[in-house]
Amino acid sequence: MAGKSGRTINNVPEDRFRKIILSWEGILILVVILINLFCSWFSEFYNASSLLRQMPVYLAEVFLMLPMAYILVLGEIDISVGSITCLAATMAVIVSNTGAPFVLVILTALAVGAVCGAVNGFILTRFAELPPMIVTLATQIIFRGIAEIVLGSGGSVQALNQEGFKALTMKLSIGGTVNERGRRVGSLDFPLVLFLVVILAVIFAIILGKSVFGRQVYAIGTNRVTAFYSGIHVQKIRFIIYTVMGLMAGLCSLFLLSVSYGANTTTGKGFEMDAIAMAVFGGISSTGGKGNLAGGVISAFIIVCLRVGLGQKNVHAQVILLILGALLITAVALPNLIGEFRKAARAKK
Numbered sequence: 001m002a003g004k005s006g007r008t009i010n011n012v013p014e015d016r017f018r019k020i021i022l023s024w025e026g027i028l029i030l031v032v033i034l035i036n037l038f039c040s041w042f043s044e045f046y047n048a049s050s051l052l053r054q055m056p057v058y059l060a061e062v063f064l065m066l067p068m069a070y071i072l073v074l075g076e077i078d079i080s081v082g083s084i085t086c087l088a089a090t091m092a093v094i095v096s097n098t099g100a101p102f103v104l105v106i107l108t109a110l111a112v113g114a115v116c117g118a119v120n121g122f123i124l125t126r127f128a129e130l131p132p133m134i135v136t137l138a139t140q141i142i143f144r145g146i147a148e149i150v151l152g153s154g155g156s157v158q159a160l161n162q163e164g165f166k167a168l169t170m171k172l173s174i175g176g177t178v179n180e181r182g183r184r185v186g187s188l189d190f191p192l193v194l195f196l197v198v199i200l201a202v203i204f205a206i207i208l209g210k211s212v213f214g215r216q217v218y219a220i221g222t223n224r225v226t227a228f229y230s231g232i233h234v235q236k237i238r239f240i241i242y243t244v245m246g247l248m249a250g251l252c253s254l255f256l257l258s259v260s261y262g263a264n265t266t267t268g269k270g271f272e273m274d275a276i277a278m279a280v281f282g283g284i285s286s287t288g289g290k291g292n293l294a295g296g297v298i299s300a301f302i303i304v305c306l307r308v309g310l311g312q313k314n315v316h317a318q319v320i321l322l323i324l325g326a327l328l329i330t331a332v333a334l335p336n337l338i339g340e341f342r343k344a345a346r347a348k349k
Contacts, residue, residue, distance in 0.1 A: 028282065028298040035302055039309025046309045048188060054311070056169065056191045058304045060255040062297075063197070064275035066204040067245040069296050072279050073208070074238065075221045075288020076132040080120060081249045081275060083143035085268030088112040089253035090147045093157045093263050102164030109257075110250040116143055117246015121239035128235065140272075148265050156264035159257065168192060168258035193255050205293040213237070221288030277328045278303055303327075 039046045064081050071078050092109040096102070116139070123135050151157055159165060171189040208214040219227040220234055228234045249268075256267065276286075282299035284291030303324060310320050 025283070025292075025295045025298060028295055028302065032298060032302055032305070035305050035309070039305060039312075043309050043312040045312045050312070051305065051308050052189055052191065052194070054308045055304060056193050056255065057259055058307050059191070059193045059197055060252045060259075061271055061274045062278070062300045062304075063200070063248045063252040063255070064245075064271055065278040065296055065300055066200060066293065067241060067248050068272075068275040069204070069279045069282075069284050069291070069293050070208060070217055070241045071132075071245060072276070072284050072286055073217050073221045073288060073291060074241065075224075076124075076238075077276065077286075078120065078136045078242065078245055079133065079272045079276075080116070080136040080140040080143060081245060082268040082271035083140045083147070084113055084116040084246050084249040085253045085256065085271055086263065086265070087116060087143045087147040087150075088250040089257055089263035089267050090150055090157060092253060092257060093159050094150065096164065097157070097160045099161070102167070105164060106254060109254050110247055113250020113253065114243055114247040117243040117249065118239070120246065121242030124242065125235040125239045144265070147263075147267075151263070151265060156262060158262040162261045165254075165258045165261055168255055193258075201293065201297045205297070208293055217241070218289055221290075223289075274303070274324075277324055281328055 064085075068078065068081070088109045091112045092105050095108045096105045120136055120139055123139075124130065124132055148155070170192045172192075172195075174188050174190065208217065216227065216232045216237055219230065219232055220237060224234055252271070253263075253268070257263070260267075278300040279291075279296045280286055281302070282291070282293075282296030284293075284296055306323065307320060310323075
């Protein structure tokens with residue numbers, strides 16, 4: 001079809017399948033497959049059963065990635081979440097050791113996390129000129145300092161009654177057979193935390209991608225001043241997101257306790273970097289206004305699979321961190337490199 005300018009316009013429908021394959025999420029799915037093939041080759045113990053069995057140790061951090069994605073879309077950062085997890089876990093164990101019902105233990109962890117998140121949100125919205133990194137660096141020190149004071153000279157506390165925390169490790173067995181002793185063998189045991197992660201991921205993704213609230217978050221991350229003059233309650237939304245961040249840190253602490261049954265001064269250390277790495281590797285821009293949670297969830301499972309596979313061969317934790325750091329740098333640099341190649345290709349035409 002020829003336009004008024006005399007140029008021919010090709011009305012070619014967009015190849016939807018090709019678009020999905022070449023999207024960042026499509027690339028991440030390919031990486032998931034490659035990572036699992038690598039881990040299967042690298043460790044003879046790596047399979048679906050062993051992955052599901054060891055997954056709960058690392059899945060707790062995914063709870064932090066979900067609200068962290070919102071904060072990054074805002075163009076901000078929260079590096080206090082590891083300390084919030086530590087404080088929430090500490091208080092939950094202390095309440096548990098008083099003989100309180102486990103429901104109260106759960107509420108304690110969630111409440112401590114939410115209060116800490118609200119403190120971050122209050123400071124950042126009341127004093128909007130303060131950089132989030134500096135504020136959350138300060139609260140990171142404060143929250144972990146409070147935990148260390150509560151823990152005292154021993155520096156750790158162990159749950160005396162572990163039954164409640166063990167309940168969080170429930171599994172759903174699928175397949176397999178029952179032997180002569182009445183035990184199920186050869187089944188895949190899906191942990192409760194996996195189902196909860198998937199459910200919350202869907203909820204967070206729908207809110208961010210399909211709701212008015214989510215569009216407002218993107219608008220704030222793109223241009224906060226424009227969003228404010230467009231009638232968006234910028235500070236209210238920021239406060240809500242930081243409070244939810246703290247709440248999810250409290251939830252993370254509960255599932256962390258279901259594995260460790262105790263807390264110490266190093267609990268949750270480095271969790272903030274893992275949450276940020278999962279989100280950024282998933283394609284969420286650290287400068288704000290871009291990305292979606294689908295990529296973040298896929299990248300989270302890439303990191304979990306990699307840690308399980310390498311951990312089975314006793315690869316040093318620092319080496320795993322180096323690999324994750326390299327993946328993070330690649331995730332940040334690759335879109336820029338692709339953009340430069342495209343510009344160069346267009347310039348040649």
